[in-house]
Amino acid sequence: xxxxxxxxxxxxxLRQKKKGKSKLSLILNTGxxxxxxxxxxxxxxxxxxxPLFLPSPLATLKGAIEIxxxxxxxxxxGYSFARVFAGWTLGLLIAVPxxxxxxxxxxxxxxLAPIVNFVRFIPPLAFITLFMLWFGIGEQSKVFLIVxxxxxxxxxxxxxxxLSISKDKLRSAQIIGxxxxxxLIYVIIPATIPYIFTGAKLAMGSSFMAIIGAExxxxxxxxxxxxWNARLYFKTEWIFVGLVVLGLMGFLMDRLFTYLGKKxxxxxxxxx
Amino acid sequence: xTAVEDAIVLKNGSxxxxxxxxxxxxxxxxxxxxxxxxxxxxxLGPSGCGKSTLLNIFAGFxxxxxxxxxxxxxxxxxxxxxxxxxxxxxSALFPWLTVEENISFxxxxxxxxxxxxxxxxxxxxxxTGLTGHGKKFPDNLSGGxxxxxQLARVLANEPEILLMDEPFGALDAMTRxxxxxxxxxxWRETNKTVIxxxxxxxxxxxxxxxxxxxxxxxxxKITSSYEINLPYPRDITSIEFNKYYxxxxxxxEDINLQIEER
Ligand SMILES: Nc1ncnc2c1ncn2[C@@H]1O[C@H](COP(=O)(O)OP(=O)(O)OP(=O)(O)O)[C@@H](O)[C@H]1O
Ligand SMILES: [Mg+2]
Numbered sequence: 009x010x011x012x013x014x015x016x017x018x019x020x021x022l023r024q025k026k027k028g029k030s031k032l033s034l035i036l037n038t039g040x041x042x043x044x045x046x047x048x049x050x051x052x053x054x055x056x057x058x059p060l061f062l063p064s065p066l067a068t069l070k071g072a073i074e075i076x077x078x079x080x081x082x083x084x085x086g087y088s089f090a091r092v093f094a095g096w097t098l099g100l101l102i103a104v105p106x107x108x109x110x111x112x113x114x115x116x117x118x119x120l121a122p123i124v125n126f127v128r129f130i131p132p133l134a135f136i137t138l139f140m141l142w143f144g145i146g147e148q149s150k151v152f153l154i155v156x157x158x159x160x161x162x163x164x165x166x167x168x169x170x171l172s173i174s175k176d177k178l179r180s181a182q183i184i185g186x187x188x189x190x191x192l193i194y195v196i197i198p199a200t201i202p203y204i205f206t207g208a209k210l211a212m213g214s215s216f217m218a219i220i221g222a223e224x225x226x227x228x229x230x231x232x233x234x235x236w237n238a239r240l241y242f243k244t245e246w247i248f249v250g251l252v253v254l255g256l257m258g259f260l261m262d263r264l265f266t267y268l269g270k271k272x273x274x275x276x277x278x279x280x
Numbered sequence: 281x282t283a284v285e286d287a288i289v290l291k292n293g294s295x296x297x298x299x300x301x302x303x304x305x306x307x308x309x310x311x312x313x314x315x316x317x318x319x320x321x322x323x324l325g326p327s328g329c330g331k332s333t334l335l336n337i338f339a340g341f342x343x344x345x346x347x348x349x350x351x352x353x354x355x356x357x358x359x360x361x362x363x364x365x366x367x368x369x370x371s372a373l374f375p376w377l378t379v380e381e382n383i384s385f386x387x388x389x390x391x392x393x394x395x396x397x398x399x400x401x402x403x404x405x406x407x408t409g410l411t412g413h414g415k416k417f418p419d420n421l422s423g424g425x426x427x428x429x430q431l432a433r434v435l436a437n438e439p440e441i442l443l444m445d446e447p448f449g450a451l452d453a454m455t456r457x458x459x460x461x462x463x464x465x466x467w468r469e470t471n472k473t474v475i476x477x478x479x480x481x482x483x484x485x486x487x488x489x490x491x492x493x494x495x496x497x498x499x500x501k502i503t504s505s506y507e508i509n510l511p512y513p514r515d516i517t518s519i520e521f522n523k524y525y526x527x528x529x530x531x532x533e534d535i536n537l538q539i540e541e542r
Pocket of ligand 1: 297299305307325326327328330331334479
């Protein structure tokens with residue numbers, strides 16, 4: 009009897025220990041500690057430096073209120089977001105079928121893969137001037153730039169996904185007499201969804217890079233324009249506002265996308 | 281009484297893989313094999329001898345390089361009358377579909393209405409001992425249960441010929457034993473022709489009516505054949521069982537000697 013009791017007590021202690029640990033890891037997981045650290049360092053360093061060189065967090069906040077008060081901050085955010093969203097969606101719509109085609113058709117693959125592997129190393133920013141020449145200085149050139157920025161990541165992920173489907177799955181479909189089209193719809197696409205999802209997520213990052221570049225060079229609105237424009241007024245804190253806003257927008261989009269993915273695509277085991 | 285019909289007739293079947301022009305891989309050479317309707321046939325042989333290759337040829341996944349293959353089934357569409365159970369359920373099942381959806385996948389491809397599909401799936405869930413697991417996803421099942429799902433998925437298409445490639449090879453001894461029993465039960469209930477690949481002698485004698493032993497590759501053949509005249513269910517501890525075991529084992533020792541000589 010006594011032995012049993014001892015074991016129970018030990019278990020209890022163990023459990024308490026575990027609980028304490030999980031609380032700490034819960035706090036760590038929120039990332040609050042990391043942010044706190046960054047803000048502290050930022051505050052201290054900016055205290056000793058010229059605000060034109062490195063504005064403090066407080067100055068940045070004031071700057072944010074300043075640009076937000078006439079609504080321009082939100083309008084800029086809206087512009088940047090709309091461009092990214094449009095380009096990314098369009099890119100997804102073009103890249104997924106391309107990736108599926110490359111993955112399923114050896115002929116197309118041997119025809120296009122070398123080209124894809126050449127062009128994908130040309131960064132979107134290198135195309136800005138060319139795209140402006142081709143598509144004008146309006147929204148079109150910016151959206152197409154983002155399409156370009158998303159295209160390769162998603163295409164390559166999709167087609168890697170198709171190629172990594174196990175032979176047994178395809179044969180399982182083959183032996184029960186599934187048509188090529190049925191195999192595509194009911195086996196190849198579902199099996200590739202996690203890869204497409206990862207590709208789409210990575211492409212979001214490239215979209216932001218491309219749009220900021222494009223807005224710096226040729227735009228009258230948007231976060232990129234705001235950052236570029238700040239230099240004219242010696243408003244370093246606006247640049248910081250832009251950086252923070254960019255991070256925030258990317259973070260929120262990524263979170264929302266991951267959340268939706270996990271909700272709607274849970275059976276396909278999308279990983280975040 | 282009419283003679284038992286043939287299910288598979290292979291004449292002078294050979295298979296060569298042409299990896300590159302200079303180095304062809306001769307896997308199977310001049311294989312002659314006739315399998316009767318309703319027979320439980322075992323292909324037994326050392327690893328790498330070409331058992332899977334032969335089974336894949338029967339399934340239509342691979343073509344013969346030479347020779348003639350006939351799959352005789354009552355319906356006209358030849359190849360769909362085979363079902364294939366792969367060694368790894370993880371790579372064969374569709375993880376995004378539930379157990380029930382996996383089992384009725386083939387019926388869905390044949391555009392059978394949902395209600396009917398469900399009914400049939402339910403029947404095979406019961407037959408394979410998966411009652412209560414229909415709504416689960418394969419990832420949440422044990423290895424043995426996943427293999428049951430694969431078996432049910434194949435059976436649901438009502439194939440006349442069941443091709444099984446080391447289906448229990450990855451299972452632990454206890455699960456394997458119970459799956460073997462179930463398979464015999466299902467085979468006797470459904471009267472299917474079964475071709476079962478294994479390299480486990482005990483499994484071969486426990487399950488098969490006839491065992492074809494393949495020689496080591498390259499250019500493997502079916503060198504000898506054993507009829508196992510024991511009633512089902514078989515008792516692996518019985519004297520008769522052991523007699524067969526010794527026979528086949530001795531044969532295998534010869535093969536192993538051959539391997540060592542190389
Ligand atoms: N696609 C292929 N191209 C070239 N060689 C192949 C191919 N598939 C199989 N082989 C070769 O054919 C031989 C037989 O392979 P197979 O998979 O049929 O053997 P097995 O008897 O099923 O072996 P195991 O018991 O290990 O599963 C092997 O030597 C293998 O290397
Ligand atoms: Mg094999």
